[in-house]
Amino acid sequence: MVVGLTGGIGSGKSTILKCFKSYGIPVYIADDEAKALMNRSKVIQRKLIHLFGEKAYIDDHLNRPYLASKIFNDKTLLAKMNAIVHPKVASHFKRWLNKHDAAYVIKEVAIIFENNLQSQYDYIITVVADEDLRIKRVMQRDAVSEEKVMSIIKNQWSDADKIKKSDFVIINNDLEDAKKQALKIHNTLLKKLKH
Incomplete structure (x- = not known):
């Protein structure tokens, strides 16, 4: 359940x-897992750089303040980012659930x-x-x-x-x-x- x-x-x-x-x-904290995946997954990294530009990551680490400033007043950009991250979090949750x-x-x-x-x-x-x-x-x-x-x-x-x-x-x-x-x-x- x-x-x-x-x-x-x-x-x-x-x-x-x-x-x-x-x-x-x-307990599974989706937000924490999303942050971890955004730093760990090369696929997510590539897609976010494509969406937000090179400034999305600094030294292979997610540039959170930069992303936050971009999506805060832009619902379309937020939706695009979620479409990249959420499916990955969902499949990570399924694997976690099976354990x-x-x-x-x-x-x-x-x-x-x-x-x-x-x-x-x-x-x-x-x-x-x-x-x-x-x-x-x-x-x-x-x-x-x-x-x-x-x-x-x-x-x-x-x-x-x-x-x-x-x-x-x-x-x-x-x-x-x-x-x-x-x-x-x-x-x-x-x-x-x-x-």
């Missing part, structure tokens, strides 16, 4: 993933709904938190301005829209409370597997 975990920037997805890891559930025989696995993807990928999951958990808390978390974590965080939030689906399409929701304003919610969902998923 594949469970998707999503949520807006600063909602605390990583914290919630740690909870599931502590229950022995394998695990846990009750279920969690695949964390920030933009499940934005990319209309919900059909790939048996269940979807969305992590939400108050906007002011999310802004504070990201400003501290990434040392960026409030405006920068807000522009990213505005580019993502609203929590309300995500909640409507989710099977489970974790409200992550308080860590201890969020841990209890994660454990409850874990137990519910195990029960669903038994039926």
Whole structure:
């Protein structure tokens, strides 16, 4: 069983993933794997250089700030980049999945709904938190301005829209409370597997 975990920037997805890891559930972080593949795969590298030009890589390493500046306001370019990277991540995930025989696995993807990928999951958990808390978390974590965080939030689906399409929701304003919610969902998923 594949469970998707999503949520807006600063909602605390990583914290919630740690909870599931502590229950022995394998966790796949699509964003991290995509970054690794963009650095490792010569095929992706060649295609991204073709799309963005020579500046896409510096000394064989992805030039993330350059790519981010190119795609931030260009949805077409972003879609083209995703068309190169996502299929590779999908096949990498399939190989990873075959190595695990846990009750279920969690695949964390920030933009499940934005990319209309919900059909790939048996269940979807969305992590939400108050906007002011999310802004504070990201400003501290990434040392960026409030405006920068807000522009990213505005580019993502609203929590309300995500909640409507989710099977489970974790409200992550308080860590201890969020841990209890994660454990409850874990137990519910195990029960669903038994039926």
